Amino acid sequence: MHLAIRTAAFCLLTAAMLLAGCELSGKPADKPLPKPEDEPAQELLQQSATGTAAVLRPRAEAAAKDGLLQIVPLGPEKIAKLGAPSCLGKEEDVTIRGDYEVRFTSKDGRTQILDTLRDWEIIQPRDQPLKPVKLDFPGMEAYYFMPRYSDCHGVEFRVYGIRNGEAALFEFQTGQGVFKEFTTGMEPDRSPRAQDGQLAVTGGYAAGMDGVTVYYFEPQAAAARWVLTRTERKPL
16 A cells, blocks of 8 residues: 555656656757846947038148147037027038047157147038148148138137157247137138248138237248247228
8 A cells, every 4th residue: 555655646746857857858948148248339330320410520730741630539520400590500400519529640640639629610611621721931830720611700710830850839929828719701812821931821800800919920930930020901
């Protein structure tokens, strides 16, 4: 009697184990759960895909005799329509904002960081790379860059000089101090120009003014400066 009970119990236990094994072997494998650290990467990818500048290209560049001058974004740019006409531009113009580096790469491959432009706003008719304007001086090439083509009274610009394979931001030295940028009138005939070995800059103006001031700067390459030598008043 006891032997029969033990035999039946053993058979029931064996059957239960076999049944459990069959259920386990027939169960499909669960897919691995995504790692928590994967989620931010997916979000970052989506932000890049829907952002305004998925590929960082030079915002401006110029091929100089001794190398390549570039203004390069340090991260994604914020690009939008101006939205309303004003003295800053037309309604359909494009505003571009970001952080930038100004770099010069010589023909032998050396790269210099000439300038850093933080939270710079550029307003132009189209979203396309800009070309700094070249001016020639004795023994030196100079390139100026204007982030805007229009403003209420004048537009600011910076000048980068290249000499003997070296480049630098040339600052403006006046009786009021030293400045990285200067302001000029917006009309093409009043743009900065090379004149008799000097940089001539026609200042901005406002309504009611009967004349403008022309500033003449002498380049001092060793100090990387434009030194003001004289001014001239011209009627409008």
